[in-house]
Amino acid sequence: MLAAKILGKECIQVVEEAIPNPRKGEVLIRMKASALCRSDLHRYHGDNLFEDDDNSNITPGHEPCGIVEALGEGVTQVKIGDRVALYLGLGCRQCSHCLKGDIMLCRSFRCIGFAVNGAHADYMTIPEENCLLLPEKMDYITGALATDVGGTLYTACKRLHVDGTKTVVIVGCGPMGSGGILMAKGFGANVIAVDVDEKRLAMARSLGADYIINSSKEDPVKKIKELTEGGADAAIVCAGGTIPLATGLNGVKAKGCVGLIAESQNAAIDPSNQFIRTLVELKGCWYFNRSDWKEIADFIIRKEIPLKKISSHTFNISEATKAFPLFDSGQTQKVVFVWD
Incomplete structure (x- = not known):
């Protein structure tokens, strides 16, 4: 072989x-x-x-x-x-x-x-x-992507209580962020996609993002707050480093919730302003519970993700x-x- x-x-x-x-x-x-x-x-x-x-x-x-x-x-x-x-x-x-x-x-x-x-x-x-x-209706490429991408982002959406009443910011529109857009839309959420790459933002739009923000051209936090009247309900950070994490933490409203997907060893945070005075929650989101597979796979098929x-x-x-x-x-x- x-x-x-x-x-x-x-x-x-x-x-x-x-x-x-x-x-x-x-x-x-x-x-x-x-x-x-x-x-x-x-x-x-x-x-x-x-x-x-x-x-x-x-x-x-x-x-x-x-x-x-x-x-x-x-x-x-x-x-x-x-x-x-x-x-x-x-x-x-x-x-x-x-x-x-x-x-x-x-x-x-x-x-x-x-x-x-x-x-x-x-x-x-x-x-x-x-x-x-695999469900009968799931092809092999979808099956492969349904694990690390689909399963992780499905679980992140559940941990952040995403539903049709929420606005979710996806920070970073590479493969994981793109999966986040698809899953958040599957849960019915309004989605704002943030990236610095126009091709990835165009992809985000094609996947269903309601708004796109090029953070190399405008202040993403300011724009998020304009679009949401003060801050999004949740954010999923799919790009590593201090700037993407800050975009997520500063872009959600008081008592909002941020899910961290991207690997990052040295990102800086501002505990007083990003957590203590906002009551914002930051949750690590890594993979999925083994017993949730049928639920995840059924969601992908039922929602035609x-x-x-x-x-x-x-x-x-x-x-x-x-x-x-x-x-x-x-x-x-x-x-x-x-x-x-």
Whole structure:
């Protein structure tokens, strides 16, 4: 089989490997779609995203969708031929977080594509409990995007109590922000999209954003407050750094709520003015509870959320050396490896 490997800083190579055999409790997945994520670019640039990353020979890819091809000993939850998306987290299976389905919060959390081989390959093995059955009406690219993008942004909208009475600001209109626009509109919200890139703002408009703001040309907070008579109900920050976070925190009204999606290690905050005197809440939004998958998938189907619209480029896995630098350029939405 073919697998994409990150062999050094900005060094991608497609190699031939043996098809892995599923161990006890595991299944073999024949890949159908595997999306690139900004998190993949941490490894691409030589950085570790998680403390236990093993960058030596691990196949990246944590947004996959495929078909169950073979079963390991003792597998009972899925069968050969099942169409599945894959939950990215591996946990201890015993702690309170794992037992409640919040596997990403487990102290022993490991992520496919970082600690163990991921999905940018023809085949991969994974524990059967990580298999998420696809609805009949969901295609493979949508299935791949429904996990990290769809699931994360659906959960963020729920945590921020988004509904048809709310105005939501999406700060950063890359793939995650675009997913946020689609999900917030699915919940019925009025959406304001903020970015510095005109192409991404045009995309935001096409996805249903009610207003767009180019923050390189006008003060986004001032404009948000003009549009909302004092501030939005909620904001979802999908771009890293102090400025996007400040846009979200300063753009919501008193007692508003901000969801933080973007990875950011050094963003500055102003506790007195952004929290104490406004009663604004800031909530971390990372992935989704394992047991919520059916609810998320049903929402995407029922609301006809067009997640495939944020897949701007598709490649064969043999073209990984082209796909990674293109995605890294910031000139795309989601880049997805696909298989016939």
